[in-house]
Amino acid sequence: MDPNTLIFLLFVFVLSVFLGVELISKVPSILHTPLMSGSNAISGITIVGAIVSAGTPENDFSTLLGTIAVAFAMINVIGGYLVTDRMLAMFKKKEPGGRK
């Protein structure tokens, strides 16, 4: 790999870690479970790599590995976002005047 590319990627990496720390520190503990499943869905971004491997013709075994990777990454993405949404939909503020 070209050293410049490496430095550039490392640059992005370092800044993203700092951004992540800043963002996550502000999440209240009441939302920690949805935070985990939601951020978990984001880690399914690996699907981008999987798609390229699954879609590259001419190498059967790579394609197979890529296809399985797409399936698992997709479980991660879809399952993660839906389950997070399901949880977050349950968090309600107290209605003024009390509930029936």
Add this chain to the structure above:
Amino acid sequence: MNFAVIINITYIIAAILFALGLKMMSSPVSARKGNMLSAVGMLIAISATLATKGLTYQWILTGVIVGSVAGILAAYLVAMTSMPGMVGLLNGSGGLASLLVGWAVYHFHPHSDTFTTITIFLSILIGGVTFTGSVVAWAKLEEVIISGKPVLFKGQQIVNFVILLAIFSCGIIYAMDPAANYPVFIATVVLSLILGVLSVIPIGGADMPVVICLLNSYSGMAACTTGFVIQNNILIVAGSLVGASGIILTQIMCKAMNRSLANVLFSGFGSVIQKEGKGIQGEIKPITAEDAYLILEAANSVVFVPGYGMAVAQAQHVVRELGELLEKNGTEVKYAIHPVAGRMPGHMNVLLAEANVPYDQLVEMDNINPTMDTVDVAVIIGANDVVNPAARHDKSSPIYGMPIIDADKAKTVFVLKRSMNPGFAGIQNELFYYENTRMLFGDAKQSIQGLVAEFKSS
């Protein structure tokens, strides 16, 4: 402008949406929208990737359909009480995907440069450990195949160390000449998978919040290293956001147990049977549902302290019902949530939210403790170690120094408990012997139902 540039611009948009989505998670009001923004970001990233030139789509589609169906089914069928295991499995599938992408890239271009080879090695290692570690964590949480107790054997840490050493040796041999060392590469894959199993089995059920957080972090790091493999910024950004998130949660959990990460991972905490607690004085005072009702009925303020036992008994709905009856009776009702109550961070909050408890009644430990001595009744439902006063004063106690909810400071404490068996850590709880404590024995759900019935019949 060529196509690759357009794809990269859409990746920037996706990264912005991920960051915004996480930012909106800082309040329950905006969190749901934040999650949707993040999902839109993912959709954009995936669509852009599909536009890459020269792709054939039949296998991509197969994977997408299979994965989507499985994901949708899993997300809608899982019970809220099984959420910790579900999060574990999702971590695992992300880890496996990263491992497979690394493998596919290696298989397709065995002659990569050294840096790419090293990143492939790392994505195999982290992805593999994440995958099997998560599966074991899930099995422990759901108590399938193995029990939730720590599995320990002699020389365990030496074995783990040797495996780790073997993995890195394989890594070095493989990185020197990747194309000639396919078998060594396969050995790395297998050893990483074994390491994942071995590193999670010694950890007990109640330490699972830490493990789940850590695996969450690993799944992000795996995606991040895969980003280095395919030189893709969006993977690096998204992966490190998740990696950072997992690490912070891990720290919060460790701090809430007053233990170091190393202690959680290696000590096999909870496997040692503690001796009968020394110096515990007093006697157990059981109470009947009728007497408990009379005390609750007269109380001005009641605080519920839920623990894993509430999840096991599925008692969250009846707890909310009792809470509402108390409120109608003019009592102030709050729920005190310890950061490590349950099996994952925020577990109790999710269960109570499922039961329609408004989130402004859920109070964090640090906010409830200063008001605890003004509370009339603290009702402890299936929690044990997180309310054990020994953590404050008994230097010989294994949980000494752990921050606890000061339930003992309430005027009266009700403890809902099946029997006198000690909690997860095997520690006797002196709170049960306190002068102001009353034990309401039986299944938590039935006990609360009994109280609800008393309220309704009066």
